[in-house]
Amino acid sequence: MNIFALEFMRIAFVTGGCIAVAAGLVGYFVVLRNQVFTADALGHVAFTGSVGGVLAGINLLLSALASCVAVALAIGTLGGRGRGRDVAIGTVFAWVLGVGVLFLSVYTTTRSAAGNLGVSVLFGSILSLQPFQVAGSSLASIATCVVLVLVARPLLFLTVDPDVAIARGVPSGALVAIFLVLVAVTVALAVQAVGALLIFALLVTPAAAAQNITSRPAAGLVLSAAIALGAVWIGLVLAFYVSWPASFLITAVAFAAYLASLVRARAVAVAMAALLVAGCGIGSPPAGSSGRLHVVAAENFWGSIAAQVGGGTVSVTTIINNPDADPHDYDPTPADARAIAQADYVIVNGAGYDPWASKLLDANPVDGRKVLDIAKLAGVRDGDNPHMWYSPTIVQRVILKMGTDLGLADRAQQLWSDGFAEYRNTIAIIRQKYSGTPVGATESIFAYMAQGTGLDLITPSAYLNAISEGADPSASDKATVINQIDTKQIRVFVFNSQNSTPEVQGLVDRARARGIPIVSVTETLVPAEASFQAWQTAELKALLAALGG
């Protein structure tokens, strides 16, 4: 498959390219004017602005732009140079970042599976740009380039020799304000491509390399833009083949150019051009064609069920296989996007659990592809508990629905009545013997199973959600959980061993010390090659044993 055959790669090349050129040009002046720290601060503002925008339900790009421009103008009024200015900026941006953490915390405790949002803002999401980001970013980048070229000459004069420039009537106040606005816009745009923390890779590193190579301003500006563009394009080509994060690869290419500029100036342009040509010329990875139906499941628990329903008539690819990976905040690779682009039948969990999967589906429209969104099937909305594979009733509906969709209704019926017999029996035994027994858990992952087995889960639900979403739980909920353990209000304590943070581990140790039986469950299949029902039955039996057998 050709690298440009995928829509998301084309979008990334065009949008990323526009952003890179703008960042290279504006960055040249950022470095020349020694305002690197200002740019860094604005990157953090963009983080807070983006998260705040999502929280308020406004366009993420607009809110990032607005907050960056506002803070840039405020920095302009701080005035001064050097030490005092840096301290003022540092203090302001530590605070802005603190506000961003607050927004993120509010967001993750009120919406389900929002873990992805913060990480994609901090580290970029160039491979999953949304349609509204594409046109907006490209146009804003082009506008930024045009304005910068218009003011470049007086701005350069003002930067190199401010006193003479002001004496000659250059409007310094207006120019500085315009420039800060340009920096703000560029930062807000660059955050889309490489993320709030890595904007230097486009804004500072290419400009620094260009200034090492030439001291002529016009050549430096062009070179800076060229290096930034080269870093983005080469980074994207590499990301297509090696499935490392695109933002890291872009950063690494930019840094390599910087290192090369320190050693041998001219070699840089030649080497980058060669790399790009070589990258685009690499042969395309082969596409599989076996005549069987291609089924892609976002997570391996649903993939296991699909493989059993489909048998030999389907080939199932699951995107998340690694037991260490958390589906909540998985960052898809180009290989995943390829798999979804080529699939006949795609199974996603939905309910905000795997937003990346829906994005990949939208980014690669294919005629005749069927999609099973489990949350839609089960009537579970975004923000509700997304761990539906822990609900026996939903699992049954999914098996039957897959049978209908794949034209194998009989096989599906048989799987549920025979293959899942032990699973159903174990649930029935727990329900019969221990209905209403109070239990505790660390995560909402257990909530559906508690419902299915009739157990009474007394842990505060806000706490369960916070741990599930990777947010800090509130102190008062934490106090409640500790109290429930200390006073032995719970008969069994259930934790997710795939999310064993120090927080979780501390509670497990505490419960164990009080003699409360511990049951570990996992988010995804363990071992990774186990069947869905074998995995679930093993967990249910462990639960039964912990309750007293």
Add this chain to the structure above:
Amino acid sequence: MPDLLQYQFMQNAYAAGTLVALLAGVAGYFIVLRGQSFIAHTLSQIGFPGAAAAALLHISPVAGLLAFCGAGAVAIGAAGRDLDAGDRRESAAVGSILALALGLGILFVRLYGGSAQSVYAFLFGTILGITQRDVLLTVVVVLAGIGALAAIGRPLLFASVDPVVAEARGVPVRSLSFAFLLVVALSVAVTVQIVGTLLIFALLVAPPAAALQLTAHPAFGVIASVALSVAVTWAGLALAYYTDFPVGFYITTLAFGVYAGARLRRAL
């Protein structure tokens, strides 16, 4: 005992938070005096790839943090060797190193197959999940850091305020600056996993900057800086306990408020 300190995790948070605030108050005073806020920020963020690399290699996070922060201090020291602090080429070099370091961080997280949880834990700390072992480790590092700063404090102050005269008088300005960078790096390395890159930076810059607005006298300045950072930490923890919003938000907001207040007081 007040309700606030009833639980072990709050006791640990107060102990570690106070220790970190002590060190940050002293080290931060010199950082602000030397105009190195940007370098302090960089060193605190370099901890992120360090912790991620440690997770990837299944070694102790402290080892990864020490290696990366130490290497970062050496690289920054080497990059800026022939340049004045705040020089534009130095800023550009530091910025480029920072971007690469953070890029490596996200790569390591990806290779590890880790989740946003781990990213947030490195970036924003988990002050409510501090164990007694962490507290002990913090005690050791804070004592060593404050000891080192006390030992080099007087010549470092001289070198910070007037490097040219200090050098003429035979003060080893360059070695001192390097030693100071290492102290900052090592303190950051050990405290980052507790309070996060965000928090350590807020404490390193805002209270000392406020102290410098209040008094020009070095001894009073250091004391004011320490007092403010401890007060901010205590109040932040208490507010977080009673209102359920993140500690990081409260500590950064209070730190900013203290700084803004000090500037305002001076302006009037």
